[in-house]
Amino acid sequence: MIKSVSDFSRFFSLRLALIVYVVIPLAGAMVITGYLALGALERSVEQRMQKDLELVARAIQLPLSHALELDREGSMSRALESAFSIGRVYSAYVYDLGGRQIAFAGRSEPEPSAEKMSELAADGRELGEYGRVAGRSVYSYFVPLTDSGGRINGLLHLTRRQSDFRDDIQKIRTQGLTWLGVGFLVMSGLVLYGHHRALGKYFSSLMISMSRVAKGETGHRLKPGGPREVAAIGLRFNHMLDSMESARSELRERRAKQEFLQLRLRQSEKLAAIGQLSAGIAHELGTPLSVISGKAQRALRKEDLDEDSSSAFREIRREVVRMEYIIRQLLDFSRRGEVRRQPVTLSRVARLSVAAVEEEAARHGVELELAGKEMDSLIRLDPLRMEQALVNLLRNGVHAAGGGKVVLSWGQEGRRAWFQVDDSGPGIPSEIRSRLFEPFFTTKSVGSGTGLGLAVVHGIVREHDGEIEFGDSRLGGAYFRIRLAPGQEVSEEPGNE
Numbered sequence: 001m002i003k004s005v006s007d008f009s010r011f012f013s014l015r016l017a018l019i020v021y022v023v024i025p026l027a028g029a030m031v032i033t034g035y036l037a038l039g040a041l042e043r044s045v046e047q048r049m050q051k052d053l054e055l056v057a058r059a060i061q062l063p064l065s066h067a068l069e070l071d072r073e074g075s076m077s078r079a080l081e082s083a084f085s086i087g088r089v090y091s092a093y094v095y096d097l098g099g100r101q102i103a104f105a106g107r108s109e110p111e112p113s114a115e116k117m118s119e120l121a122a123d124g125r126e127l128g129e130y131g132r133v134a135g136r137s138v139y140s141y142f143v144p145l146t147d148s149g150g151r152i153n154g155l156l157h158l159t160r161r162q163s164d165f166r167d168d169i170q171k172i173r174t175q176g177l178t179w180l181g182v183g184f185l186v187m188s189g190l191v192l193y194g195h196h197r198a199l200g201k202y203f204s205s206l207m208i209s210m211s212r213v214a215k216g217e218t219g220h221r222l223k224p225g226g227p228r229e230v231a232a233i234g235l236r237f238n239h240m241l242d243s244m245e246s247a248r249s250e251l252r253e254r255r256a257k258q259e260f261l262q263l264r265l266r267q268s269e270k271l272a273a274i275g276q277l278s279a280g281i282a283h284e285l286g287t288p289l290s291v292i293s294g295k296a297q298r299a300l301r302k303e304d305l306d307e308d309s310s311s312a313f314r315e316i317r318r319e320v321v322r323m324e325y326i327i328r329q330l331l332d333f334s335r336r337g338e339v340r341r342q343p344v345t346l347s348r349v350a351r352l353s354v355a356a357v358e359e360e361a362a363r364h365g366v367e368l369e370l371a372g373k374e375m376d377s378l379i380r381l382d383p384l385r386m387e388q389a390l391v392n393l394l395r396n397g398v399h400a401a402g403g404g405k406v407v408l409s410w411g412q413e414g415r416r417a418w419f420q421v422d423d424s425g426p427g428i429p430s431e432i433r434s435r436l437f438e439p440f441f442t443t444k445s446v447g448s449g450t451g452l453g454l455a456v457v458h459g460i461v462r463e464h465d466g467e468i469e470f471g472d473s474r475l476g477g478a479y480f481r482i483r484l485a486p487g488q489e490v491s492e493e494p495g496n497e
Helices: 002-011 014-069 073-085 114-123 162-214 228-300 307-334 346-363 383-401 430-435 453-463
Strands: 091-096 101-106 127-133 136-146 152-161 342-344 367-370 378-381 405-413 416-423 467-472 478-483
Touching: 014 073, 014 091, 014 127, 014 136, 014 152, 014 162, 073 091, 073 101, 091 114, 114 136, 114 152, 162 228, 228 307, 342 346, 346 367, 346 383, 346 405, 346 416, 378 383, 383 405, 383 416, 383 453, 383 478, 453 467, 453 478
Parallel strands: 367 405
Antiparallel strands: 091 101, 091 152, 127 136, 136 152, 342 378, 405 416, 416 478, 467 478
């Protein structure tokens, strides 16, 4: 059923509907109106032609009556000839009261009987009727003739061929039908042209736009035009496309956000598992290392210890210190405690961070530089945790610079505060950038790094609802920029440092 309706809809176009529901009813109305008008016109023409014959009869009635009264056949013949010469009369006859024909003009003899003519003359009334004369269909008009005393003394009989009526009526009918056909064609053309101008071209444009959208041109929009209702359809069509595009964009954003959240969830679960493992390892190794360090220290206090043994115990203590540093990093990584925010200036956090690595930078021959402005505005953050993040970045920069330079800068962009560490080292290879913040990932040689420094920095920045970015530095190496969440500033309190 649905398929048949669909097939019918494809066949039954708007133009065909216009023809069926508008043009054909108008044509029917024109035919009926034309038929009635032609019938009325034909009757009017027929009456006019009959009237013409009546006028001719009345024009010669008086001279014929006078000639009949004086019995002047010549005068009667001339009067009849004058009527015949008009061209509208087929034949003319004069009868006396007995119905005897006494004069005529025309091509044929009349066929009516003498009794009928006598009756018509005696009746004294004018009469018009269709009949036959000499085998021809004619229209006859009878007019009584009277003498000077008003007495009827004869009858005038004029005829006109019925074919004259038919020819004129047929001519009128042909002309009427011709004009009716021309009017129908003109009307149909005007209706179809008006449909095209008012509706057709705009609906065609709408269908073309729908086809383009169906082929994937989602950015296409219809240019509305035409009558108000058609333009409203175009506007609704564009609004529908805008709504669909907005829904698609929102869906893409939601999917991207969902994928990002799922990725962060997996990363958080992974980091939580690694954190638990790191905390367990640090806890289990802490006590044994303390025992080893203490025994080595007590052994070094013995006076009779030879040089080789002293050197071995000192090496043991150095390795224990290194392992304790690794354990601290493991504890820092695993710790996800509450952030203790307090008002502090950016410059204070920066100077304390640089002070913590000055000695290490000096050992590596690296120049440390502070490049931020003194700011009185206070930022609400956890100074110890942020200092720890900056110290890790500065240490990485010191190790990468290798006798070069490391710069720590800070500032504010709108409502967001930031710290940035630049170094003059070799930079970050593109192939490892995607793994830079993964726990335990490092490019340093075995025993030189744990791969937890940047992971700890990333965790601290996330605890502050901030962002960290990196790239190529103006010093030739790499830069790391920490952007804090907006709205962390508090009222200015000079002298807090």
